[in-house]
Every structure is written in structure tokens, then in C-alpha cells.
Amino acid sequence: MGIQHSRLREKNKERAHEKAYSPESPECINIYQEVFNNIKMPIIVTDKNLTIIMVNPHFERFSGFSQIELLGKSIWTFGISEESRKKIEENYSYRNTEPQKSPAKYEITIRDKEGKLRNWVLHNSILPGSEDIVVALQDITQQRDAESRFTASENYYQTIFENTGAATLLLEEDMTISQVNKECEKVLGYKKEKLIGKKWTKIVPESFAEKMKTYHNMRRKDPLSVPLKYKTKLINKEGKLRNGQMAVDLIPGTKTSVATFIDLTEQSRTVQEMENYLKKMQRVLLQAANSLGTALEIRDPYTAGHQRKVAELSAAIAKEMGLPGHQCEGIAAAASLHDIGKITVPSEILSRPGELSELEMAIVRTHCQTGYEIIKDIEFAWPVAEIILQHHERMDGTGYPNGMAGKEILLEARIIAVADVVEAMSSHRPYRPTLGIKKALEEIFNNKGVLYDPDVVDACLRLFKEKNFKFK
Known part of the structure; x- marks a missing residue:
């Protein structure tokens, strides 16, 4: 049985060898042409002077230009941004002088025929036995747009977090403080570096700690069973108690809490000042809810x-x-x-x-x-x-x-x-x-x-x- 399998493998090798084409054969050239025309990636071939000599159909679709409009033209005749042009020229000069410094791929921006700016990764290589250059483009516009929206959204939330006007903390499931805002630093007297990574029980007196631990754990099991707001005390850096009202809720889809502390220690505040603080908490809640609206608009x-x-x-x-x-x-x-x-x-x-x-x-x-x-x-x-x-x-x-x-x-x-x-x-x-x-x-x-x-x-x-x- 083993000898039969061995003979079968040898016959298959012989057949594969008979079927193989040399790179210069018409059959192989036809295969290359089919791949070039049907690959779902924009590809052009240029000569050493960066004049376009071949264009595949996918490049026509992406650019909006036909082969007739592109062939024989310099790559500079369509919308390569100025920054990208400098990058291409620099890498091209390296290819002729210091090839090891010329990257095989890098990011550029190009405007299509309709004037829309798109982000691409340019892959380039020299055709063996010639000075012609194969340039393939990978569209990463959606990725860059998503990154831009994410950064803008992140900045938006950070701005809200830092400017609520109340001491605000992010509390993780294990009771670790993961972020605090400037108002929290001011109320507690600690720099954020001294609070982040610490258990929030460090800043709560023992008489309140047990109740708050219960709320913390129950909020993750049955959020409706615990109050959103309650009176409590915090301990500042000097060991003094700060009396106030805490508003706590989970960030949707996470186990992280947003805790906002309104400091009511100074009993000399007028009734109007107290009402202003409560209104401020109302705005904090509205801003938090509006953040969900922003997430909806992004979707x-x-x-x-x-x-x-x-x-x-x-x-x-x-x-x-x-x-x-x-x-x-x-x-x-x-x-x-x-x-x-x-x-x-x-x-x-x-x-x-x-x-x-x-x-x-x-x-x-x-x-x-x-x-x-x-x-x-x-x-x-x-x-x-x-x-x-x-x-x-x-x-x-x-x-x-x-x-x-x-x-x-x-x-x-x-x-x-x-x-x-x-x-x-x-x-x-x-x-x-x-x-x-x-x-x-x-x-x-x-x-x-x-x-x-x-x-x-x-x-x-x-x-x-x-x-x-x-x-x-």
C-alpha cells in the first residue's frame, strides 16, 4: 500500500511539472493579465519617469478617469496632495540613490475626479528586469474617517468630563478609581496621579464605606435597586470630611460608574447658591444623556x-x-x-x-x-x-x-x-x-x-x- 501511494505522488508531481508554465510563456502572460484586470485593488504601472503606461479597471473606477485619459500622463496630472507629492518624490529619489531607504509602502492622499479626498496606502515595487514601477493602492479612507470621528468623540466626552463643574470620578467594577477631573482634585486636595489606581474606599469614611460598597456591588447586579443620588461624606488630603451629595450611574454597556460629588460643606451658602448647585447636577445628568445622543448621531x-x-x-x-x-x-x-x-x-x-x-x-x-x-x-x-x-x-x-x-x-x-x-x-x-x-x-x-x-x-x-x- 505504501509503495502505491509513493508512485501516485510521483505521478502527480510529473503532471504538475508538465502543466507548469514558464514566466515568459503566452499562457503565463495571459494569467498575469487576468489577475491585473480582475484584482479588486487599483493598480497602475509607470515608467521610470512616473508616466502611466498601464491601468487596471479598478483604478479607473476609483479615480473616475478612463484609460484613455490616464495612459501617457504623468501621475502628477491627477489630484495628489502637495504633502503626498513631496513624500512620493522623496521616496522615488531614494529608490534611485539609496534603495534601502525607499519604503515598499506608505500613506498618501489623492482627490478623485469628483474632487473627493481619499486616503490610500501606496504599495510600490520595480518590475523585475525593467525600470517600470508597479503601484497598487489600498483604500483606507473609511478607517481614517472612523479614527477621526472617534478622536472627536473622545475629545467631546473629555471636555464634558472636565467641565461639569462638579467633582467627578470614574469607578471600575473592582472599586478602583480610573479617572478624576480637575474639580475632584480641587475638592479632595489630591493630584489625579495620587488617586488613579487607588480604591475609592480610601476617600470614604468607614461609617459610609459599607453602605457605598453595597450600592456599588448591587448597581452592577440590579441597577434599579439602588438610589442614583444619596448624601455622603468624603475625606480630603488633610483628613477633613467634606459633606455633600453623590450622584452615581453606570456608563451604558459597561461596568464602570460615573460618580459626581456636589460638595455642600460650606453651610454659609445661601439657598440660591444651593439651588444653583442642584441645577448644575441637573446639567451634568443632561450632558451625560446628551452624550448618548452624540453616540446615536455617530451611528x-x-x-x-x-x-x-x-x-x-x-x-x-x-x-x-x-x-x-x-x-x-x-x-x-x-x-x-x-x-x-x-x-x-x-x-x-x-x-x-x-x-x-x-x-x-x-x-x-x-x-x-x-x-x-x-x-x-x-x-x-x-x-x-x-x-x-x-x-x-x-x-x-x-x-x-x-x-x-x-x-x-x-x-x-x-x-x-x-x-x-x-x-x-x-x-x-x-x-x-x-x-x-x-x-x-x-x-x-x-x-x-x-x-x-x-x-x-x-x-x-x-x-x-x-x-x-x-x-x-
């Missing part, structure tokens, strides 16, 4: 700015209706978070061109209830969670999720419903182009008293037709 670029614009119009309608300033603030806060529930809707559904299926629409419609669940335990000064839950209800009871009608629906939700429709119809969406503000105003006018509150519609129409309201 769904087509609705980027939608919540902000709806908040802008909702507040203007409320003011036009003569509502008190405090109520106008609550409407703006709820409007800025009204679609927060979409953070759980798959991004491919949110950004899909064309109409959605019934099942996909059912998934999208869950965002009202989901938004309510996300926000309901944050103690705003207004019924923000209920407003979010009701903003797709309609006056005739045909809305969702609960089919509420008329005055059953909160006035704030009725205002946001109108602002939401006007902004959505006047903006571009993946499934249709913008319908324009005229169509949006026709929609609310034609359905005044049917779908939309008539007083709200009248106030909205006055804003656009008499007071020249425009989205910023």
Missing part, C-alpha cells in the same frame, strides 16, 4: 443634528405659545433626547436607502419605549421620559406606542411631534431626498386637529410664515 449620520434641530424648533414653538421659561427648558431637553431609543436599532436599518419592511418598521417603532426605559431613572426637573415615550402619539389616537389621543398626550409631546415632522420632512433621509419646508408645513396644516394639536400647528406656522424662523 446614524443621516440624522446627525436632527435632535438638536427638533429641540430648537420645539423651544421656539413653546415660547410662541407663551409657555413659562421653565417649561420651555424642559421641552428643549426632552426634544434633544427624543430619538435616544434608536441607539438600540441596528444601524443598517437606520441608514438603509429605500422603504423598510413591516418587521423593520416595527423595530424602529420600539425607539419610543426604549428611550423611555433609558431615561426614566434620571431625575430631571421635567417629565422627560414620559415626553419621549409619547412623541409619536397622535391627536386621533392613530400614533404609537400606546394609541393615546387628544389631551391624554402631554402638551410637551404634542409640541415635539409637530417639530419632529417638520424637521424630518425638510431634511434628507437615506430613503428619500428632502421634501422641503413647504411640504412639511402643508402636512401639519392639512392634518391640524387630526394628527397634530391645532394650537401647536398655528404657533409653528406663525414662526415660519410671519417670523421667518430658520434652522440654525
Whole structure:
């Protein structure tokens, strides 16, 4: 049996040898040509003077230029950025003088025929037996764009963290402090380097430590079983107690807590000063919730700015209706978070061109209830969670999720419903182009008293037709 297997292997080797082509054979050249034409990577071949002598179809598609437009032209005739040009010239000169210094690949930026700037990794090598250069390009635009968005988002969150106006800490599951802001350094008297990596029990008196440990552990098992805010004391660097109120909640999707401490030690503060501090905590909570809105906009670029614009119009309608300033603030806060529930809707559904299926629409419609669940335990000064839950209800009871009608629906939700429709119809969406503000105003006018509150519609129409309201 072993001898038969050995003979079979030898025959297979002989057949493979008979089938092999020499590099110069027509068959081999045809294979190379097929690979060149069908590989999913833009490739050109240039002569030693960087004049284009070959172009594959994928390069034509990426650049927007045809072979006729490219062949015989210098690579400098299409949109290589100035910085990239210097890089190519430097590496090309090294190739002729000090080949060991010329990298086989490096990053460049090129504008296509439509003027769009794209990021590429350029791979280059000399064709054996010639001075011609093979240049292959790997598109990394999406990667660089994602990195840019991530950096911007990271900077945004860091700015909020550092400027809440309250002592704020990040606490890990093992009770380790992973970050503190400048206000925390000020309140406790420690530099952040002395706090990061330490257990937070170091800064809590024993009389409070056990209760806070219980809260810390239960928050990760059953978040609803522990309070978001409670009175406590912290110990500063001098060993003195600081009395205050702690607000703690988990960062969604993690086991990390954000803890904000409002220092109430100085009993000489006036009642007004105390109210200002509580308002500051309210802003901290609103900023934290708005950060979720930013995460939603990063996932769904087509609705980027939608919540902000709806908040802008909702507040203007409320003011036009003569509502008190405090109520106008609550409407703006709820409007800025009204679609927060979409953070759980798959991004491919949110950004899909064309109409959605019934099942996909059912998934999208869950965002009202989901938004309510996300926000309901944050103690705003207004019924923000209920407003979010009701903003797709309609006056005739045909809305969702609960089919509420008329005055059953909160006035704030009725205002946001109108602002939401006007902004959505006047903006571009993946499934249709913008319908324009005229169509949006026709929609609310034609359905005044049917779908939309008539007083709200009248106030909205006055804003656009008499007071020249425009989205910023």
C-alpha cells in the first residue's frame, strides 16, 4: 500500500511539472493579465519617469478617469496632495540613490475626479528586469474617517468630563478609581496621579464605606435597586470630611460608574447658591444623556443634528405659545433626547436607502419605549421620559406606542411631534431626498386637529410664515 501511494505522488508531481508554465510563456502572460484586470485593488504601472503606461479597471473606477485619459500622463496630472507629492518624490529619489531607504509602502492622499479626498496606502515595487514601477493602492479612507470621528468623540466626552463643574470620578467594577477631573482634585486636595489606581474606599469614611460598597456591588447586579443620588461624606488630603451629595450611574454597556460629588460643606451658602448647585447636577445628568445622543448621531449620520434641530424648533414653538421659561427648558431637553431609543436599532436599518419592511418598521417603532426605559431613572426637573415615550402619539389616537389621543398626550409631546415632522420632512433621509419646508408645513396644516394639536400647528406656522424662523 505504501509503495502505491509513493508512485501516485510521483505521478502527480510529473503532471504538475508538465502543466507548469514558464514566466515568459503566452499562457503565463495571459494569467498575469487576468489577475491585473480582475484584482479588486487599483493598480497602475509607470515608467521610470512616473508616466502611466498601464491601468487596471479598478483604478479607473476609483479615480473616475478612463484609460484613455490616464495612459501617457504623468501621475502628477491627477489630484495628489502637495504633502503626498513631496513624500512620493522623496521616496522615488531614494529608490534611485539609496534603495534601502525607499519604503515598499506608505500613506498618501489623492482627490478623485469628483474632487473627493481619499486616503490610500501606496504599495510600490520595480518590475523585475525593467525600470517600470508597479503601484497598487489600498483604500483606507473609511478607517481614517472612523479614527477621526472617534478622536472627536473622545475629545467631546473629555471636555464634558472636565467641565461639569462638579467633582467627578470614574469607578471600575473592582472599586478602583480610573479617572478624576480637575474639580475632584480641587475638592479632595489630591493630584489625579495620587488617586488613579487607588480604591475609592480610601476617600470614604468607614461609617459610609459599607453602605457605598453595597450600592456599588448591587448597581452592577440590579441597577434599579439602588438610589442614583444619596448624601455622603468624603475625606480630603488633610483628613477633613467634606459633606455633600453623590450622584452615581453606570456608563451604558459597561461596568464602570460615573460618580459626581456636589460638595455642600460650606453651610454659609445661601439657598440660591444651593439651588444653583442642584441645577448644575441637573446639567451634568443632561450632558451625560446628551452624550448618548452624540453616540446615536455617530451611528446614524443621516440624522446627525436632527435632535438638536427638533429641540430648537420645539423651544421656539413653546415660547410662541407663551409657555413659562421653565417649561420651555424642559421641552428643549426632552426634544434633544427624543430619538435616544434608536441607539438600540441596528444601524443598517437606520441608514438603509429605500422603504423598510413591516418587521423593520416595527423595530424602529420600539425607539419610543426604549428611550423611555433609558431615561426614566434620571431625575430631571421635567417629565422627560414620559415626553419621549409619547412623541409619536397622535391627536386621533392613530400614533404609537400606546394609541393615546387628544389631551391624554402631554402638551410637551404634542409640541415635539409637530417639530419632529417638520424637521424630518425638510431634511434628507437615506430613503428619500428632502421634501422641503413647504411640504412639511402643508402636512401639519392639512392634518391640524387630526394628527397634530391645532394650537401647536398655528404657533409653528406663525414662526415660519410671519417670523421667518430658520434652522440654525
